[in-house]
Amino acid sequence: MREGWSGFAYIVTNLARFIRPGEVTFSGVNSTPAMLACLAAKRAYDFDFVYINVAGGVQPAPSRIPISSSDPVLAEGSTAIFANEDFYDLCTRGGMDLCFLGAAQVDGLGRTNVSSIGDWHNPKVRLPGGGGGAVMLPTARRAVTWRTEHSKRTMVEKLDFVTAAGGMHGVVTPIAVFVKRDGRLALQSWHPEASLDEVRARTGFEFDAAGATPTTLPTTREVEALRSLDPEGQFERDAKVSLR
Amino acid sequence: MSTSKIMTLSEMVELVPDGASLALGGSFLHRGPFAFVRELIRQSREGLEIVKQSPGYDIDILCRAGCVARARAGIVAMEGNFGLAPWYRRAVEKKEIVLEEHACATLTAGLRAAAYGVPFQPVGGVHGSDLPALNRWASITDPYGSGKDVWVIPAIQPDIAVIHANEVNELGDARVYGTFNWDRIMSRAAKKVFVVAEKLASVASFRERPELTLIPGFMVQAVAVVPNGAWPGSCWPLYEVDYPAVEDYMNTESSLEAHMARAPEIAEPAHA
Numbered sequence: 001m002r003e004g005w006s007g008f009a010y011i012v013t014n015l016a017r018f019i020r021p022g023e024v025t026f027s028g029v030n031s032t033p034a035m036l037a038c039l040a041a042k043r044a045y046d047f048d049f050v051y052i053n054v055a056g057g058v059q060p061a062p063s064r065i066p067i068s069s070s071d072p073v074l075a076e077g078s079t080a081i082f083a084n085e086d087f088y089d090l091c092t093r094g095g096m097d098l099c100f101l102g103a104a105q106v107d108g109l110g111r112t113n114v115s116s117i118g119d120w121h122n123p124k125v126r127l128p129g130g131g132g133g134a135v136m137l138p139t140a141r142r143a144v145t146w147r148t149e150h151s152k153r154t155m156v157e158k159l160d161f162v163t164a165a166g167g168m169h170g171v172v173t174p175i176a177v178f179v180k181r182d183g184r185l186a187l188q189s190w191h192p193e194a195s196l197d198e199v200r201a202r203t204g205f206e207f208d209a210a211g212a213t214p215t216t217l218p219t220t221r222e223v224e225a226l227r228s229l230d231p232e233g234q235f236e237r238d239a240k241v242s243l244r
Numbered sequence: 245m246s247t248s249k250i251m252t253l254s255e256m257v258e259l260v261p262d263g264a265s266l267a268l269g270g271s272f273l274h275r276g277p278f279a280f281v282r283e284l285i286r287q288s289r290e291g292l293e294i295v296k297q298s299p300g301y302d303i304d305i306l307c308r309a310g311c312v313a314r315a316r317a318g319i320v321a322m323e324g325n326f327g328l329a330p331w332y333r334r335a336v337e338k339k340e341i342v343l344e345e346h347a348c349a350t351l352t353a354g355l356r357a358a359a360y361g362v363p364f365q366p367v368g369g370v371h372g373s374d375l376p377a378l379n380r381w382a383s384i385t386d387p388y389g390s391g392k393d394v395w396v397i398p399a400i401q402p403d404i405a406v407i408h409a410n411e412v413n414e415l416g417d418a419r420v421y422g423t424f425n426w427d428r429i430m431s432r433a434a435k436k437v438f439v440v441a442e443k444l445a446s447v448a449s450f451r452e453r454p455e456l457t458l459i460p461g462f463m464v465q466a467v468a469v470v471p472n473g474a475w476p477g478s479c480w481p482l483y484e485v486d487y488p489a490v491e492d493y494m495n496t497e498s499s500l501e502a503h504m505a506r507a508p509e510i511a512e513p514a515h516a
Binding site (some may be wrong): 069095 | 335375426
């Protein structure tokens with residue numbers, strides 16, 4: 001690759017690749033990579049999908065790309081405001097095809113912890129908390145998360161607290177893409193500059209890697225879509241994602 | 245025959261007793277009743293319960309000032325590039341406040357129970373989470389025989405919902421532009437509703453387009469007009485987040501007093 005594939009661009013692009021034609025796809029609060037993935041998919045892929053977001057946006061056309069993934073500008077150009085109660089209810093009744101959700105820890109079943117590091121009652125770190133996960137992860141048709149750090153403290157054998165169960169359909173890190181297979185996360189592909197051995201060494205849970213390959217390099221359109229959203233590289237710098 | 249509900253921000257906050265349960269509108273750095281929150285600090289309120297699906301700056305600054313006893317919240321963060329809410333985090337870790345951790349939708353379910361006038365409310369999902377055991381939530385089997393189990397959340401009735409609106413009239417009718425987040429259900433669940441608004445509009449303008457009113461005035465007890473009152477957050481479409489001001493707030497070498505002194509409500513008559 002000419003400039004290498006940064007961990008940040010790897011996450012955003014591989015999140016975008018989970019988006020499918022015609023589906024209702026959601027990005028929420030505290031979710032800059034997912035917001036960028038949804039906006040990039042609109043520019044990189046020929047198919048249409050229904051993008052809704054936590055700012056109430058329905059197929060929005062924002063005039064700028066906000067730092068905050070809940071910024072009201074993400075509803076600019078919408079034909080409707082689909083507010084918080086509405087998108088949660090849509091999800092619990094089975095109408096959310098793909099839901100992007102954040103996580104601090106992920107286990108081999110694709111469950112997540114966003115509540116505390118250490119015991120909940122005596123936390124080493126009090127994390128943001130429940131958010132969308134406990135309700136959306138078990139009820140969305142597919143949920144996908146990302147971690148900007150791939151390590152045994154983020155990809156864990158045992159969660160400090162099970163905030164949300166139900167199981168992620170997909171997990172993207174700076175070096176790997178996992179998908180759910182037979183109820184557990186299985187490796188789908190790894191960053192071309194990493195290796196299967198490295199992914200195993202940096203993952204706290206056991207996983208199946210049958211059929212896994214290096215991740216397909218980004219297409220010109222995928223590269224251009226992300227560049228058009230982040231022309232100055234500000235999101236890339238702010239995210240501070242490194243492969244190692 | 246009508247009596248204006250308009251008062252100053254300080255008069256509004258004088259109506260809030262220590263220990264009150266407050267539902268705060270908006271989400272993270274967007275359209276929160278932040279001028280109201282800062283006035284709580286100026287008036288040294290204590291023992292407050294904060295109810296909000298996605299608090300951030302509001303709960304953080306109240307924890308920083310020692311005003312909070314209890315939080316019932318879904319996700320708490322400063323968001324953007326700011327990460328965790330540092331003073332809130334410290335207050336929970338040091339057990340200075342009691343946290344009832346929710347998913348956003350379970351908190352909404354509790355508010356819905358209060359709004360519907362029933363003791364509890366079913367909520368979708370939650371299966372497999374440790375949250376029900378933590379909060380002693382019950383699960384019930386569908387009494388109509390589907391065999392499905394559903395988690396039920398007890399009613400959450402805040403004393404006061406405080407909403408930052410774009411426009412209000414003297415009767416208390418309020419409009420919000422852009423997403424109204426969870427403000428509607430908060431306003432229906434709480435015993436009282438206070439509205440802080442960017443702008444006073446005529447009653448006649450509300451009569452022309454009543455379907456744009458989010459909160460009808462008969463449910464509202466107090467109104468204050470505070471331009472830029474959601475600072476340092478955004479209020480669509482009037483202003484964006486003041487990121488340098490939030491950075492300054494997050495800077496531990498910068499004092500709370502210095503931040504409070506920069507707040508736009510200082511220029512209002514109540515503080516003249």
